[in-house]
Amino acid sequence: MKIDNDFFMKLAIDEAWKYQLLTYPNPAVGCVVVKNDSEILAIEAHKEAGGAHAEVNALKEAYLKYHPNTILKTIKDSFKIHEYLIKNHNGFFNDCTIYVTLEPCNHVGKTPSCANLIKQLKPKKVIIAHKDLNNVAKDGQKTLEEVGIKCELGCMQKEAYDLLFPFIKWNSNSFIFYKMAQTLNGTIDGGKISSNQALAYVHALRDKIDLLMIGGNSVRIDKPTLDARFVAGRAPEVLIYSKNKVFEPSIALFKIPNRKVTISDDLFKLLDYKFVMIEGGYTLLEKLKEKIDYIMLIISPKIKVGLNAINESLDLEFEIIHENYVGPDKIVYLKRIK
Amino acid sequence: MKIDNDFFMKLAIDEAWKYQLLTYPNPAVGCVVVKNDSEILAIEAHKEAGGAHAEVNALKEAYLKYHPNTILKTIKDSFKIHEYLIKNHNGFFNDCTIYVTLEPCNHVGKTPSCANLIKQLKPKKVIIAHKDLNNVAKDGQKTLEEVGIKCELGCMQKEAYDLLFPFIKWNSNSFIFYKMAQTLNGTIDGGKISSNQALAYVHALRDKIDLLMIGGNSVRIDKPTLDARFVAGRAPEVLIYSKNKVFEPSIALFKIPNRKVTISDDLFKLLDYKFVMIEGGYTLLEKLKEKIDYIMLIISPKIKVGLNAINESLDLEFEIIHENYVGPDKIVYLKRIK
Structure with a gap:
């Protein structure tokens, strides 16, 4: 196996995907620090x-690898990590290459500018997978090159674009993803399909999103709560997609205090929200396929008889964008190509 | 992310899985060479x-990383690589750790003993995931420890066992795996499901196995050839599992020269072969589930209406042992747990 720039960048991309969507409204970004040519000091996100x-996470870990007993270990605040590294690096990073999935940010916001930090640490090289398109944060590469740090742009750019895509959509209009849970053979009924770990992951996402959309039939049949109790999180605003506006008020989701619930069949409403999760099955997927950016398929490793896509006229093709595990289940991120 | 022994061993295990089953009758084994604590020199299988x-592949690559223009680059023969490294290593490996998924072999067969090679290169440490249980090759660790090389056994042992399992079965009786191709939602009909890359992979497996078993109905309906033409390989012996012994002789699989085809409903016949692949759908899977070691599920990223598990009484649960990509498709290796 080739141990090259792609290899290291792939480690950064995979690490970033572990936090994909959970960083909202920020992009998921990964970073790997390599000393000399192939000594991995840190893989962070x-x-x-x-x-x-x-x-910052990666540079901190990299420094700690060679200086394990310094006070840096206890510092969590970004500004203070920057300050510590700038004061103490003593040329430590001069023989390092930094692999980062997104161009280092060039502005001071809630955290200080990464381009400015790297500029002062003077690594041998910075390899960037994807340009930062954000008007405020962009041009980090320029900042680095101005002080003579060698930069390379475009390593694994396609994979980095797929990673960055939700962020690009958040900044332009809405990122809408469809979450579906199923068995290996596509069964979507039969009580609890996913593991507790997968459920906790879905709750962590519900805690972040601006809007959760669900079909009227699912609400009537499953009577869901749609909160984020497994992670002690915030119950998201809900849009019930339904022509028929009548629902039993005893259904759990209506009983969450301070939650807004809208019942509507106007899909344009989705565009009022930057970050939308749709939870549903095959019927709703067929109806909404044109509106969806990514599908997040949670697959439980079982084969069983049950409700499947058999009553729909589905004929969809996807590219697998990424996959993770969550407990015994798989998460597959799909982009529709047909 | 922690960059520790598990991290490096996982790289070795993943690399080995790329050649899983294709190394028959040898085990799939991976090896990573790390200089000092975290400089990856080679990931090989x-x-x-x-x-x-x-x-041997890993030690050769590791040496070449620091000595790129030596004659070693052109040497392919194992005995000669051993000889070159023993003569020229000059202490190069003394600060290296070797991660290997299976205890280095202790005997000279078609290739020389790895334990003997490593013994002479004197690495800092050898980390072994799984003991070699083979009576002829075992005790490599002892050979290394006798000359004072530090060894550690058991890092990622469970994952290494799953990797080694086909080999263990080949050595004791038979390894039987079930290959099934489907869409994301479990559809198994509708013409060509898998990509050409996945088909070539299946042909590469057919070239290696001792027996291919297929159900009588599949033969009658699909009229398959069941050869290995995509890799210009050998067409395997075929067992058609059927009570009814009458088949149209014009079906392509009967027309391959020098191929043995048996028609039988006696499953004990499977045990006469060390390495058996069964190709089929849900009906045959339900019937044979007790006999199968691994399932190899090739998943094409599509969702479409079609034949699924709906007419069976399937209720199976699996552990996902490993996954790879093959072209746009996924390969998932499953072990049944229920």
Whole structure:
């Protein structure tokens, strides 16, 4: 197996995907620091909005690998990590290459500018998978090159674009993803399909999204709560997609305090929200396929008889964008290509 | 992300899985060489029976990383690689750790003993995932420890066992795996499901197996050829599982020269063969589930209406043992747990 730039960038991309969507409204970003040509010092990611950027997490871990007993270990605040590294690096990063899935940010916001930090640490090279298109944060590469740091743009760009895509949509209009849980053979009924770990993951997503949309039939049949109790999170606003506006008020989802629920069959409403999750089965998928950016398929490793796509006229093709595990289940991210 | 022994061993295991089953009758083995604590020099695997062992491929690549223009680059023969490394290593491996998924072999067969090679290269440490249970090749660790090389056994042992399992079965009785191709929602009909790359992979497997078993109905309906033409390989012996012994002789599979075809409903016949692939759908899977070691599920990223598990009484649960990609499709290796 070739141990090259693609290999290291793939480690950064995979690490970033672990936090995909959970960093909203920030992009999922991964960073790998390699000393000399192939000594991996750190594989890190941006984990949540407001927290340290991927580069900062990775540079901190890289430094700690050679200086394990320094006070840096206890510092969590981004500004203070920057300050510590700038003061103490002592040329440590001069023989390092930094692999980052997105161009280092060039502005000071909730956290300081990564381009400015890297500029002062003077690594041998910075390899960037995808350009930052954001008007405020862009041009980090220029900042680095101005002080003579060698940069390379475009390593695994396609994979980095797929990783960045939700962020691009958040910044332009809406990112809409469809979450579906099924068995290996596509069965979607039969009580609890997914593992507790997968359910907790879905709850963590519900805690982040601006809107959860669900079909009227699912509400009538499953009587769901649609909250984020497994992660002690916020119950998201709900849009019930239904022509028929009449629902039993005893259904659990209506009883969450301070939650807004709308019943509507106007899909344009989705565009009022930046980050939308749709939970549903095959019928709703067929109806909404044109509106969906990604499908998140949670697959439980079982084969069993049950409700499947058999009553629809589905004929969809996808590219597999990424996959993770969550407990014993798989998560597959799909982009429709037909 | 922690960059520890598990991280490096996982790289070795994943690399080995790329050649899983294709190394028959040898085990799939992976090896990673790390200089100092985290400089990855090589990630290699055993690729086919008769070819160099994983350790030899990895040690060669590792040496070449620092000595790129030596004659070693052109040497393919295992005995000669051993000889070159023993003569020229000059202490190069003394600060290296070798991660290997299976205890280095302790005997000279078609290729020389890996334990003997490593013994002479004197690495800092050898980390072994799984003990070699083979009476002829075992005790490599002892050979290394006798000359003072530090060994550690058991890193990612469970994953290494899953990797080694076909080999264990080949050595004791038979390894039987069930190959099924489907869409994301479990549809198994509708003409060509899998990509050409996936078909070529299946043909590469057919070229290796001792027996291909298929159900009588599949033969009658699909009229398959069941050869290995995509890889210019050998057409395997076929067992048609059927009570009814009458088949149209014009069906393509009967027309392959020098191929043995048996028609039988006696499952004990499977045990006469060490390496058996069964190709089929849900009906046959339900019937044979107790006899199957692994399922190899080739999943094409499509959702479409079609034949599914709906007419069976299937209720199976699996552990996902491993996954690969083959072209746009996924390969998932499953072990039944219910």
